[in-house]
Amino acid sequence: MNVLLDGLTLAQGGFPEPMASATLYHYLMTSGMLFVIGLIGFVTRRNLIIMFLCTELMFQAAGIALIAFSRFHLNHTGESFVVFVLTIAAAEAALALALVVLLFRRKESLDAAEWAEMRG
Amino acid sequence: MVGLVEQLQTLQVVAAGVFAQVEHGALGTHGGHEAALNAGVNAAALGAVTGELPKWTLLIPFLPLLGCVLCGVCAILKVRNKLPAVITVACIAGAFAATVGAYMHTMHDGHAQTAVVKAWDWIRFVWGTEYKSPREFIANFSFYVDSLTCLWMLFVTGLATLIALYASEYMAGDVKTAGYARFYVAFCLFVFSMACLVMGDNLLLLYLGWEGVGLCSYLLIGYFYKKPSAVAAAKKAFIMNRIGDLGLSMGLMLTYVHFGTVEYAKLFPLIQTYLDLAQHGKIDEIPFIVQAIPVLFTIGAFGKSAQIPLYVWLPDAMEGPTPVSALIHAATMVTAGVYLVARFFPLYLCSEWALPIVAWGGALTALLAATIGMAQFDIKRIMAYSTVSQLGFMFAGIGVLGAVGGAAHVFTHAFFKAMLFLSCGAVMHGFAGQLDLRKLSGVAKIKGWKIVSLAMFVGCINLAGVPFITAGFWSKDMIIGDAFADHGMVAIGWILLGTAGLTAYYTFRVFFRVFMGPVQYEAGDEVHGDADHANHANHANHGHSDAHGAQEDGSAAHAAFHPHAPGLAINAVLLILAVAAFAVIPLVHDFSGGGGHSFWASSMVHGSTAGVEPPHAEHYKPFGMDAHRFAMIGSIIVGLVGIVVAFFLHYVGRTSSATSKADSIKLGAIQTAAQHKWYVDEAYHAIFVLPLRVLAHVFHAFDKMVVDGLVNLFGMVPRGLGHTARRTQTGVLHDYALRMAGGLAVVVLAIWFLHSGGWSGWGGPGLVEVGSVGGVRP
Numbered sequence: 001m002n003v004l005l006d007g008l009t010l011a012q013g014g015f016p017e018p019m020a021s022a023t024l025y026h027y028l029m030t031s032g033m034l035f036v037i038g039l040i041g042f043v044t045r046r047n048l049i050i051m052f053l054c055t056e057l058m059f060q061a062a063g064i065a066l067i068a069f070s071r072f073h074l075n076h077t078g079e080s081f082v083v084f085v086l087t088i089a090a091a092e093a094a095l096a097l098a099l100v101v102l103l104f105r106r107k108e109s110l111d112a113a114e115w116a117e118m119r120g
Numbered sequence: 121m122v123g124l125v126e127q128l129q130t131l132q133v134v135a136a137g138v139f140a141q142v143e144h145g146a147l148g149t150h151g152g153h154e155a156a157l158n159a160g161v162n163a164a165a166l167g168a169v170t171g172e173l174p175k176w177t178l179l180i181p182f183l184p185l186l187g188c189v190l191c192g193v194c195a196i197l198k199v200r201n202k203l204p205a206v207i208t209v210a211c212i213a214g215a216f217a218a219t220v221g222a223y224m225h226t227m228h229d230g231h232a233q234t235a236v237v238k239a240w241d242w243i244r245f246v247w248g249t250e251y252k253s254p255r256e257f258i259a260n261f262s263f264y265v266d267s268l269t270c271l272w273m274l275f276v277t278g279l280a281t282l283i284a285l286y287a288s289e290y291m292a293g294d295v296k297t298a299g300y301a302r303f304y305v306a307f308c309l310f311v312f313s314m315a316c317l318v319m320g321d322n323l324l325l326l327y328l329g330w331e332g333v334g335l336c337s338y339l340l341i342g343y344f345y346k347k348p349s350a351v352a353a354a355k356k357a358f359i360m361n362r363i364g365d366l367g368l369s370m371g372l373m374l375t376y377v378h379f380g381t382v383e384y385a386k387l388f389p390l391i392q393t394y395l396d397l398a399q400h401g402k403i404d405e406i407p408f409i410v411q412a413i414p415v416l417f418t419i420g421a422f423g424k425s426a427q428i429p430l431y432v433w434l435p436d437a438m439e440g441p442t443p444v445s446a447l448i449h450a451a452t453m454v455t456a457g458v459y460l461v462a463r464f465f466p467l468y469l470c471s472e473w474a475l476p477i478v479a480w481g482g483a484l485t486a487l488l489a490a491t492i493g494m495a496q497f498d499i500k501r502i503m504a505y506s507t508v509s510q511l512g513f514m515f516a517g518i519g520v521l522g523a524v525g526g527a528a529h530v531f532t533h534a535f536f537k538a539m540l541f542l543s544c545g546a547v548m549h550g551f552a553g554q555l556d557l558r559k560l561s562g563v564a565k566i567k568g569w570k571i572v573s574l575a576m577f578v579g580c581i582n583l584a585g586v587p588f589i590t591a592g593f594w595s596k597d598m599i600i601g602d603a604f605a606d607h608g609m610v611a612i613g614w615i616l617l618g619t620a621g622l623t624a625y626y627t628f629r630v631f632f633r634v635f636m637g638p639v640q641y642e643a644g645d646e647v648h649g650d651a652d653h654a655n656h657a658n659h660a661n662h663g664h665s666d667a668h669g670a671q672e673d674g675s676a677a678h679a680a681f682h683p684h685a686p687g688l689a690i691n692a693v694l695l696i697l698a699v700a701a702f703a704v705i706p707l708v709h710d711f712s713g714g715g716g717h718s719f720w721a722s723s724m725v726h727g728s729t730a731g732v733e734p735p736h737a738e739h740y741k742p743f744g745m746d747a748h749r750f751a752m753i754g755s756i757i758v759g760l761v762g763i764v765v766a767f768f769l770h771y772v773g774r775t776s777s778a779t780s781k782a783d784s785i786k787l788g789a790i791q792t793a794a795q796h797k798w799y800v801d802e803a804y805h806a807i808f809v810l811p812l813r814v815l816a817h818v819f820h821a822f823d824k825m826v827v828d829g830l831v832n833l834f835g836m837v838p839r840g841l842g843h844t845a846r847r848t849q850t851g852v853l854h855d856y857a858l859r860m861a862g863g864l865a866v867v868v869l870a871i872w873f874l875h876s877g878g879w880s881g882w883g884g885p886g887l888v889e890v891g892s893v894g895g896v897r898p
């Protein structure tokens with residue numbers, strides 16, 4: 001508990017000391033940055049495969065956060081959760097890549113902007 | 121009227137058409153008026169049940185209903201032969217036989233009994249408790265048979281039988297169409313409804329029958345439903361009748377509100393108490409509501425029986441097939457109003473205004489319709505106006521306290537007017553729908569038309585009131601005499617006397633122009649038939665050309681047209697009616713002693729609720745003579761003058777069908793106005809139809825703009841919103857992603873902002889205070 005507060009206090013007080021041991025703060029920062037990178041990638045890139053990879057990045061960011069909290073709270077709920085999520089993500093990845101292949105066959109392009117048929 | 125009770129000692133009971141005379145002496149001794157008369161009516165209270173009838177009396181209404189169902193089955197099974205006619209004639213003849221039987225029972229032991237025959241419970245509401253305001257509303261499907269009912273049902277079923285027979289030939293052109301069965305369905309339904317109207321033992325059943333006959337009238341006027349004028353006429357008749365029905369239904373409701381019952385057997389004893397007041401000159405003590413009921417009934421009666429101001433539908437009703445005009449619009453249905461007034465005669469006596477309204481309405485209608493009838497050229501319309509006029513006589517008769525005269529005239533009129541219509545129908549049938557008396561002449565001289573001409577002649581002398589030898593003379597004379605005898609109604613006597621002269625003129629105008637004079641005719645344009653009838657006429661041309669003959673002196677232009685002489689059914693019916701028209705003479709006049717009331721029609725009226733003694737009134741003696749003697753002399757004179765005038769104007773020296781000496785009489789505006797029916801239809805159109813139509817347009821505009829506008833607004837707003845919002849749906853994945861990210865950012869910032877303490881705590885990242893808010897501690 002105090003560790004979290006310490007970490008947050010550090011955030012107020014500036015960067016932590018160099019070479020200090022990794023705290024929850026570091027994990028959450030990693031997770032957050034990974035998520036933002038994925039989000040930016042998803043929004044800016046138009047290649048379907050890249051966009052898919054970006055979603056995977058955001059996915060893993062969430063997974064890291066879950067594991068970090070799980071470890072922090074000293075129980076295994078989050079970890080087991082992540083195991084399932086990873087499994088499903090693997091299946092979903094297979095499906096998504098297959099879809100991308102099919103979409104590519106239709107338009108001979110991976111540009112996501114090619115697909116705008118839901119326009120109102 | 122003075123010697124009325126004394127003359128009742130011997131009743132001459134004559135079954136219609138049979139002349140079975142049953143002699144008996146039983147009735148009133150020479151007591152005071154009321155005592156003797158009440159004894160004469162019934163030993164019991166007014167209108168109370170005094171006897172019973174066997175159950176087969178129910179055949180009278182239900183045989184026609186059976187016929188209706190069977191004809192309906194024929195229509196469904198697409199029977200295309202004369203089977204519906206056979207069914208109808210058989211069923212209605214059965215009903216007639218049952219009526220004769222019921223009549224025999226009713227008059228069984230000398231004086232008329234009253235019986236109620238119940239078919240089933242119909243409406244029965246009981247509410248309240250025994251201790252606290254117990255109320256009930258009972259209207260059974262049961263039939264009240266007294267002598268007045270018998271009088272009406274005898275001619276209704278008898279004439280319906282004959283006219284159904286006539287129609288089997290008249291409508292033969294439609295046998296191959298669905299119309300034939302449809303015609304007979306409505307025909308049977310009409311007889312059933314009429315039986316409910318006349319025989320119902322309560323006002324509600326009467327109302328059912330009243331609406332039923334109105335419906336059948338509508339259906340049959342609109343029989344040629346592909347013809348716009350027929351449809352319009354049907355609609356007009358129905359709407360006009362609805363106006364009258366409103367009065368009747370209000371009267372019905374008031375009756376229940378005041379008397380607490382609508383059943384005759386309970387109602388009339390209650391009326392008796394008010395009647396006693398009226399008979400003792402204390403009419404002021406009778407409550408307003410009781411005096412209002414007969415006035416409301418009168419509205420209904422004037423609608424159904426085509427009196428001013430609701431008469432305009434009847435002439436238009438001639439768009440229907442002629443048998444319908446003869447049965448419904450001349451002989452039976454239109455007398456329902458007279459029946460209503462006669463049935464509730466005791467109640468009418470309890471009102472200060474009702475009988476004068478009836479009398480004046482009737483007299484003015486008689487005069488107005490006669491003047492219109494004089495100027496028309498369509499023979500069927502002339503007969504229609506004469507019906508309106510004669511109905512006016514009947515109402516006037518009852519209105520001047522002569523219920524016997526009114527009812528007797530209903531009876532005689534039914535026969536001769538049906539005959540006149542059927543004769544006109546035969547002419548119309550034979551001459552391909554020709555009804556214009558300027559295009560028909562000398563029909564009596566054409567071979568095969570002798571019986572029609574004879575029947576027409578018999579009908580005309582009855583309608584014109586040729587003295588002594590016609591039933592129409594005696595019954596009309598009775599009405600005029602009663603009018604002169606009533607001190608306050610002498611003006612009505614003069615109006616009716618004048619009208620009788622006009623009637624004689626217009627009747628014989630038709631006869632001399634159409635049946636006498638040079639033989640000359642033009643074919644009609646098949647107006648009374650639809651396409652099939654044309655085939656029928658063609659068939660007649662090729663098939664029976666030998667039967668026609670005598671057309672060589674007709675106009676050359678129409679040499680190809682052969683009038684189609686009537687066949688066996690039409691001739692037989694006309695002959696029977698002609699005989700019946702004479703046979704009813706002894707039923708409506710007492711030949712034993714001068715001017716008395718010992719005749720059948722009188723006993724039939726006096727045996728019923730209409731037989732109550734009116735309050736004693738001062739008798740008027742025109743020119744010092746007895747009123748009835750004066751009326752008789754007067755009507756002989758005007759009748760003969762009318763006929764002679766018609767003879768000189770329309771017979772003497774007439775050389776063609778189109779012209780007569782009457783053409784040289786120029787009456788200018790009066791003539792034109794009479795030809796245009798005094799512009800009554802136009803006036804109604806301007807006063808009632810146009811304002812309503814304008815109002816309808818106003819309401820239509822309101823509906824279009826305000827109501828529809830409001831409804832459309834509810835559609836327009838979401839539509840506009842949707843139109844704006846749809847632009848956000850670009851279909852591009854990145855837009856959605858961006859918005860999702862933006863939304864996420866907004867949510868995150870909002871949470872951050874709130875947890876940092878809102879605006880007051882704004883100053884930097886406030887996540888440090890998360891713990892103090894206390895939301896995330898495990």
